[in-house]
Amino acid sequence: MKTKSKVFKEEPNLPSLVPPWLAALLSAIVPGLGQALARAVQRGLVIFFSFVSIVGLLIWRFRLAAPRDEGFFNIFKKALYLEPIFYFITALVILLYIWIIIDAYQIAKRAGGPKRSKPIMVFVFLLLVFFIIGWQIGQIDLYAFFSQVDDALPAISRVLWPWERAITYPEEMWMGLATLETPCDGNPPPPTEPLEDRPYLVVDPTCGIPSTQDEAEDGSVIVVPGTKLQVEGYNFAPNQEVELWWRDPATSQFRHREAGEITRVIPDDDGYFEVDITWPYRLIPDSYLDETVNWELQGRQVTNVGDWEFSEELKLAIEKMIETIFIGMMATFFGIILSVPFSFLAAKNLMRGNPFTLGIYYLVRTVLNIIRSIEPLIWAIIAIIIVGLGPFAGILALVLHSIAALGKLYSEAIESIDPGPIEAVQATGANWFQTVMYGVVPQIIPPFVSFTIYRWDINIRMSTVIGLVGGGGIGYLLTQWIRMLDYSAAGIAVWFIAITVAILDYLSAAIRERFV
């Protein structure tokens, strides 16, 4: 008999130890036992362990879904209620259970016969169950993805096109004023004198009474509107928003609101606007109520004066990008210097001479492999514990990782040196230094340069990531901006990272092409 799968290599042609119905019954009690007794031992084992782990995973997930419930049935009900995917999983597991029983029956019946059912279906079924459980564990939620992606679009679009944030204009506040009097004492202030070049407001009338609050019969508060005022603004900057503010007699300043809305007006091309407003209510100390007092109406306009300039965010991003490039550079620099000696110790062709050096070779190799297998991000966290936040921690982490990575690559370059040319140079009567310079160096320089540039490239990419945990550079800035929800600024950082990495990619490819 031929079986395709090694796992299910079964002893052929031996009759089952139990009759089919008993095999089915046993598998109903202990899944897989029936198969095992029907002389399909491996199949039984796979079924048993798969089923046990599936049930174990399910118990865990159910408890996690309904942590506050007690009792098997309650937990089951609550979990199904909270996460309907459990219906699906439960149904599959029940199907699986039934299938195992049927399978035990059939295996026992066919045992000793020439033909066995193929186990592919088992695998497909088990995979499906594990896949669904994985879906639940991973909290995969496509609905959330598609329904929430819309809400995230404004933020994403700011990240994608952040350049409005890259420039700013120096700003200045322009203010046009008018003075009003309350209550009218028969001698209202004159309309505002027109000014040259500076904005001003003209209000009509120039005296009146503010809105007041009163208590209605049912106890609710009602506002009694004050004098209607017609406001005209002159000499404002054209087409730029003006906000109306008040300064009350107690000299506190507040925005004007008409029916709850902040009043904003846009002057026309001549810098003129006209708007009707109601004198607002303001709680004012009694002492101001006895006499005639002045209120001041302000038209405030923030205008850009002068030319655009680069924003602080842009400057900061550039500074930090440069810092990042240098973190990567310093890390590469120290990485090269320190990895060269290690690379010689990790080159088998140099070290296999005697058992002692071979021991060093294995030791160095092992240490380099361990260091290399731990992510720089984790080294950064360790470095931060030692030297604190900042670029130095980032450099330390990257240096360590670079030593390991370059040490391995360099040592492989050394291992692949062709002894022929060295022999030939020696044969000309060259001394040791000359032999190294003419026989060895030309062979290892190209791979060294290539690996070094590759590493520099990686280090700069990595230093952006390492910044995320506090290792300095633009990554640090990026996390800060993201936490402050300043997506435009974050977008600038992302763009800089992308541009730098792209340039570097191009450069390193170009340089490597020359050398290799």
Add this chain to the structure above:
Amino acid sequence: MLEVRNLTKIYEDGTLAVDNVSFTVPDGEFLVVIGLSGSGKSTLLRCINRLIDPTEGEIIWNGVDLAKLEGDELRMARRKIGMVFQHFNLVDRSTVLVNILTGRLGYTKTWPSLLHRFSKADRDKAWGTLKRLGIEDQAHKLARELSGGQQQRVGIARALMQDPELMLADEPVASLDPVLAHSILQHLEDLNQEDELTIICSLHYLDLVQRYSTSVIGLKDGKLVYQGSKEDIRNMTDEEFKTIYGEEAVRISDTSLEGSLGEVVEA
């Protein structure tokens, strides 16, 4: 004159590669070393310029025992012995010119050479040598960009730069096709006849041996099993050749390109 006496080489792993070999090479000779692969030809040649340290024996050259030389003395001796290799042994990633100038390292002070500074005379000599071997067009190419035949010419040029008095050639044509083999060996023959350069060359094919050698030694399992003059080798039959070579013996004209090559061999 080169006199090899009782030369023995046992490698660290115990392999007896050359076993008590003695022979003499008068100046101006084109000595061909024949023998099966593994018979010790390479080891013998490398013992002469001490790329390999012999275990026992003497190598007397111009009255000096090369086997006893150390340090600067050894290098001074080495620079008078050119060597050409089966796999050319060029520095692939250096230019042809640099590869050839490498031949002058034995005559150059350490510091200038580390900075790749060679004297005007050396550079002129390099161009002269390139011209002589017909590869001046390739001077600025990387060695690896050249064809096999061109690479071996660079190898010869490198050896010539040493102003050698003795040339060792370890199967210089084994990696080349038959036509190129002849052109390379003709260069060596030319050096032997015009410059009266002593040449010790290991070869594989009987017809090449017959065509170029002035005397022959044969090795088998590290032992010297044959010594013959030009006349002896001309008269050697394939059968005799096979006693040295075993059944592997072939003429280069057997291997390929019969018709056209036969003429070259005959010529």
